[in-house]
Amino acid sequence: MPHSQLRIVIVGHVDHGKSTLIGRLLNDTGSLPDGKVEQVREMSRKRGMPFEWAFVMDALQAERDQGITIDTTQIHFKTKQRPYVIIDAPGHTEFLKNMVTGASQADAALLVIDADEGALEQSRRHAFLLHLLGVRQVAVVVNKMDKVEFSSRRYEAVAQEIKDYLAELGLQPKAVIPVSARNGDNIVSRSEQSEWYLGPTVIEQLDAFRPQQTSPDQPLRFPLQDVYKPDDRRILAGRIESGRLRVGDTLHFSPTGASARVVSIEAWNHPETVLSAQAGQSIGITLDKRIFAERGHIAHHQADAPVLAHRLSVRLFWLVSDPLVVGKTYTLKIATGEHRVTVEQVTAVIDVEDLSSTPGKAVRRNEVAEVVLRSRSPIALDLASELPRTGRGALIDGNDVVGGCLVVEIEDAAAANITEVSHTVSLEERAQSNGHKGGIVWLTGLSGAGKSTLAMALERALFDRGWQTFVLDGDNVRNGLNAGLGFSADDRAENIRRVAETAKLFADAGMVVIASLISPLKSDRARARVIGGERFHEVHVAANLATCEERDPKGLYRKARAGEIAEFTGISAPYEAPDQPELVIDTDALSRSEALARLLDYVDETLGKNSLKSGKELTYVI
Amino acid sequence: MSADLDQLENQSIYILREAYNRIDKLAMLWSIGKDSNALLWLCRKAFFGRIPFPVVQLDTAMELPEVYEFRDRITKEWDLDLKVEQCPPEEEMDQTLPPLTRAAARKTEGLKNLLRDHAYQGVMVGIRRDEQATRAKERVFSPRSLEGDWDVKDQPAEFWDHYKTRFPEGVHVRIHPLLAWTELDIWRYSQREGIPIVPLYFARDGKRYRSLGEKNITFPVDSTASTIDEIIAELQVTRIPERAGRAMDNESEDSFERLRSVGYM
Numbered sequence: 084m085p086h087s088q089l090r091i092v093i094v095g096h097v098d099h100g101k102s103t104l105i106g107r108l109l110n111d112t113g114s115l116p117d118g119k120v121e122q123v124r125e126m127s128r129k130r131g132m133p134f135e136w137a138f139v140m141d142a143l144q145a146e147r148d149q150g151i152t153i154d155t156t157q158i159h160f161k162t163k164q165r166p167y168v169i170i171d172a173p174g175h176t177e178f179l180k181n182m183v184t185g186a187s188q189a190d191a192a193l194l195v196i197d198a199d200e201g202a203l204e205q206s207r208r209h210a211f212l213l214h215l216l217g218v219r220q221v222a223v224v225v226n227k228m229d230k231v232e233f234s235s236r237r238y239e240a241v242a243q244e245i246k247d248y249l250a251e252l253g254l255q256p257k258a259v260i261p262v263s264a265r266n267g268d269n270i271v272s273r274s275e276q277s278e279w280y281l282g283p284t285v286i287e288q289l290d291a292f293r294p295q296q297t298s299p300d301q302p303l304r305f306p307l308q309d310v311y312k313p314d315d316r317r318i319l320a321g322r323i324e325s326g327r328l329r330v331g332d333t334l335h336f337s338p339t340g341a342s343a344r345v346v347s348i349e350a351w352n353h354p355e356t357v358l359s360a361q362a363g364q365s366i367g368i369t370l371d372k373r374i375f376a377e378r379g380h381i382a383h384h385q386a387d388a389p390v391l392a393h394r395l396s397v398r399l400f401w402l403v404s405d406p407l408v409v410g411k412t413y414t415l416k417i418a419t420g421e422h423r424v425t426v427e428q429v430t431a432v433i434d435v436e437d438l439s440s441t442p443g444k445a446v447r448r449n450e451v452a453e454v455v456l457r458s459r460s461p462i463a464l465d466l467a468s469e470l471p472r473t474g475r476g477a478l479i480d481g482n483d484v485v486g487g488c489l490v491v492e493i494e495d496a497a498a499a500n501i502t503e504v505s506h507t508v509s510l511e512e513r514a515q516s517n518g519h520k521g522g523i524v525w526l527t528g529l530s531g532a533g534k535s536t537l538a539m540a541l542e543r544a545l546f547d548r549g550w551q552t553f554v555l556d557g558d559n560v561r562n563g564l565n566a567g568l569g570f571s572a573d574d575r576a577e578n579i580r581r582v583a584e585t586a587k588l589f590a591d592a593g594m595v596v597i598a599s600l601i602s603p604l605k606s607d608r609a610r611a612r613v614i615g616g617e618r619f620h621e622v623h624v625a626a627n628l629a630t631c632e633e634r635d636p637k638g639l640y641r642k643a644r645a646g647e648i649a650e651f652t653g654i655s656a657p658y659e660a661p662d663q664p665e666l667v668i669d670t671d672a673l674s675r676s677e678a679l680a681r682l683l684d685y686v687d688e689t690l691g692k693n694s695l696k697s698g699k700e701l702t703y704v705i
Numbered sequence: 706m707s708a709d710l711d712q713l714e715n716q717s718i719y720i721l722r723e724a725y726n727r728i729d730k731l732a733m734l735w736s737i738g739k740d741s742n743a744l745l746w747l748c749r750k751a752f753f754g755r756i757p758f759p760v761v762q763l764d765t766a767m768e769l770p771e772v773y774e775f776r777d778r779i780t781k782e783w784d785l786d787l788k789v790e791q792c793p794p795e796e797e798m799d800q801t802l803p804p805l806t807r808a809a810a811r812k813t814e815g816l817k818n819l820l821r822d823h824a825y826q827g828v829m830v831g832i833r834r835d836e837q838a839t840r841a842k843e844r845v846f847s848p849r850s851l852e853g854d855w856d857v858k859d860q861p862a863e864f865w866d867h868y869k870t871r872f873p874e875g876v877h878v879r880i881h882p883l884l885a886w887t888e889l890d891i892w893r894y895s896q897r898e899g900i901p902i903v904p905l906y907f908a909r910d911g912k913r914y915r916s917l918g919e920k921n922i923t924f925p926v927d928s929t930a931s932t933i934d935e936i937i938a939e940l941q942v943t944r945i946p947e948r949a950g951r952a953m954d955n956e957s958e959d960s961f962e963r964l965r966s967v968g969y970m
Contacts, residue, residue, distance in 0.1 A: 086893070087709040116946040126958065156841040157834045159887055168885075180862035184844070187864030216864065308719070309726045313753045320751075322719050351753050352898075364711075365718035367753060378726060402862050416867055419723075477867035484862050484869055 088159075089294055090168045092186045092218065094209040095195035096202075097174035100226040104195055104264040105158065105169050106136025108285065111271040114160035115139065136265070155185030164290045174205050179212075179449045180402040183487065186213060191220035191292040193285070194245070198231045198238065198261070202245050208435045210245075211451060214252045215400055215489060217471055221249065222258045222288045229263040233276040251438050257291065258282045299361040301325040302387035304465070304473045305334070306418035307380050311367065318349050318367040319376055324418060324472035326384075327361040328368070334382040336374070337389050337463035343370035379420030381463045381473065389473060391461040392493045393617070396430065399478065399488035400451050407446040407454070407478075407486065410609020412663060415456065415488075417476035422462045427613050428455040446486075453491070459617030464490055513593035517551050520690040521590040523583075523615045524682075527602045527661065528624035529653045530639055531631030533670040533678065537624060538599040540679045545686070551593055555582055557600035570650070576607050583611035590618045595690060603658040620689060621664040622682065626671050628653050665689075710894050713886055714747065719866065720845055720882040721751040721829070727870035728827035728878060731758045732788070734816075734970065737772045738917040739902060740831040740883055743891050745783070746900045747882065748829075759786040761828075763815040765808075766791070767919035775903045790819045799967075803956040806964055808922050813968045817853050820877055829880045830970050835887045836916075836947055837954065839962050847879045848872055853968020879970075888947050889940045896933040907931045916948050924950040 172185035242259040268274035303326030348357040349367040431440035467474035467489035643651035650656040792815030846868035861869040912925035
């Protein structure tokens with residue numbers, strides 16, 4: 084018998100009998116250890132319940148007490164043909180992230196549907212997620228046939244409904260099997276109660292699934308995990324996600340564009356020299372040249388390179404209660420590379436019931452959607468439909484993985500630049516000529532926090548160094564560009580939008596624009612970030628309200644307290660501090676010159692001479 | 706043919722390298738059993754011969770003499786950076802735990818002391834899903850509070866080999882590179898690679914240790930398997946669970962779950 088396991092995930096709506104099906108499979112194939120059935124009988128007795136097969140799987144006290152599966156689990160069993168790992172995925176909406184965790188590891192899936200209730204919301208959501216997670220082999224198990232007296236008509240109705248749904252996802256079930264997990268019908272042996280059914284039993288279907296194959300003939304993608312120097316060797320370590328590489332190959336690295344030849348494939352305790360390696364292997368290589376290469380870079384052959392993208396459409400699933408919102412920035416992790424991306428647009432939130440879609444501003448927990456992401460730096464990636472392993476990723480917010488996504492459309496950075504920049508002078512040329520990049524330094528903070536002072540001091544300091552720079556001050560633009568705007572919520576938002584668009588033009592012209600505006604609302608600043616793209620740098624000029632009020636340089640707090648100004652930020656209107664600004668300058672703690680020095684350092688580092696070079700060599704030592 | 710072992714090996718190496726790159730201060734727990742010996746071997750493969758972090762034994766002074774002998778020999782031969790952490794005595798354990806479970810809890814406390822004293826942010830542990838039902842629910846990167854508590858009802862999402870590697874202050878992470886391996890895989894791999902094994906695993910006088918623990922709470926099981934080949938043959942037909950000789954697992958319905966939820970491996 085082969086040792087290679089097939090990994091099967093069991094999904095479906097809560098209470099449709101997933102755990103029971105597994106308990107039955109284990110028992111009927113003789114896979115339960117001695118004493119397990121007695122143990123389960125005892126657990127059931129103690130809780131005053133009838134014998135529950137599900138207890139074989141539900142390992143946690145709370146799971147047995149509540150009779151539901153909370154977390155995904157895995158269990159091993161064998162048929163005559165091969166060993167299996169069964170992954171039990173919880174059906175309750177609340178535990179969707181556990182379902183995703185379980186299902187993402189599977190070669191194939193069984194979707195369990197209650198014959199009486201038919202496909203319910205989670206049945207559909209799970210089917211949709213299987214599709215997103217890349218599980219393409221699916222069989223449907225119509226369970227609890229004993230409750231509908233093994234009616235072939237009922238079976239046909241349920242089967243047709245789910246087949247139609249799966250067809251819309253591009254999935255065709257390998258079989259739709261009528262069973263009673265509790266009684267063991269059509270699990271291991273064919274049931275006499277469903278003579279009208281001619282398809283496979285559950286076990287026969289499992290044995291008919293095929294392991295997922297990776298073909299070494301695909302384009303090479305070798306994302307770096309780390310660089311080691313165990314001795315005088317410099318080893319680039321990682322796992323080949325697709326394709327094959329050989330000693331002697333010339334590798335190109337994205338996004339840096341560096342290239343070098345493979346001198347060796349390193350291996351420990353391996354007597355023969357390794358000459359080639361392919362998809363799935365964790366390897367280490369040495370190169371003929373010392374190039375700048377680090378974690379996240381992807382090695383590939385010159386032909387068949389990944390796309391370098393700034394803007395991409397993804398289909399995503401969202402797992403946490405904080406919704407995904409337009410304008411917010413997340414970390415997108417594809418293979419080992421991590422990239423800051425801002426949500427530009429929610430193109431469609433998909434209703435899993437009928438697969439209809441509506442555009443939106445946010446994606447809530449457990450929803451699936453199509454979203455446009457924009458990155459500040461170019462991301463090397465592929466379309467998920469072509470190379471899934473470098474065409475999908477996790478979204479991270481703070482410390483947590485909050486969602487997953489497939490890349491469905493890419494705007495090629497190279498191509499995009501040609502259409503966007505029809506100027507004969509390119510951004511790079513302007514930057515080289517000026518000796519610095521163009522950019523928007525957006526100072527936000529309470530009135531009196533020190534924005535204007537800092538903006539003017541920064542402009543002076545940069546100008547004195549020969550930089551192209553200009554301050555756009557919130558008060559000043561209201562006299563001209565935005566003279567027609569008042570102070571209603573809409574007008575304030577429009578004021579900020581216009582300043583952001585203007586700042587972008589200056590930045591495109593190669594200047595460092597210092598925008599100084601209270602800009603109290605996250606949503607307005609998020610829009611400015613989308614407009615400014617990778618050139619937008621948010622700086623929170625922070626000070627306590629009390630300090631600002633004491634400073635009161637324009638006498639506005641006094642007026643606001645006296646009720647002479649309506650909706651004054653900090654007094655009668657909220658200030659929403661940025662969650663993840665590029666920089667915070669605390670003017671309570673820093674002197675004026677310290678604050679300026681810190682701001683200058685930041686601008687120098689991100690826009691100055693050093694930022695124009697392609698990268699610096701780093702050394703790694705174990 | 707052992708393509709399946711290659712696949713497991715590649716996956717474990719990937720996990721080890723992720724942990725080493727993402728987690729600042731890392732150590733590996735070495736129980737000297739077959740699983741953590743295989744894990745040591747995988748570390749040597751992942752990092753090209755030298756293990757770049759300390760290897761820690763949580764010692765209760767209750768291991769069998771063969772275990773200590775093996776530890777000292779391998780430490781020298783493989784040039785390991787071994788740290789031995791003495792576990793606190795049984796009297797200091799939670800007295801509401803059943804007595805044998807209490808004895809096992811000493812290791813939990815030893816681990817807490819280790820984490821506190823050395824400020825490790827990550828520890829690698831060679832547990833497997835097929836050993837025990839609560840371990841089957843583990844993540845590869847499994848965050849714990851400072852006290853070691855495992856919030857099994859709210860574990861992070863883990864998919865497509867994207868692991869949770871960022872944590873707030875005070876949280877540490879258990880890394881489980883062997884989660885997908887089975888007992889049989891470990892033996893087949895040990896045989897293929899020639900990994901050294903503590904001789905207690907081989908049958909003498911009709912008994913062998915199938916799972917190796919402290920002498921007060923672990924017992925040998927009936928077996929005639931005295932070579933790896935015979936162990937592999939035995940495992941292909943047995944219906945006795947691996948941890949049958951572990952007294953604390955079977956003391957009460959939830960004794961192992963209680964142990965694990967407060968930080969046991």
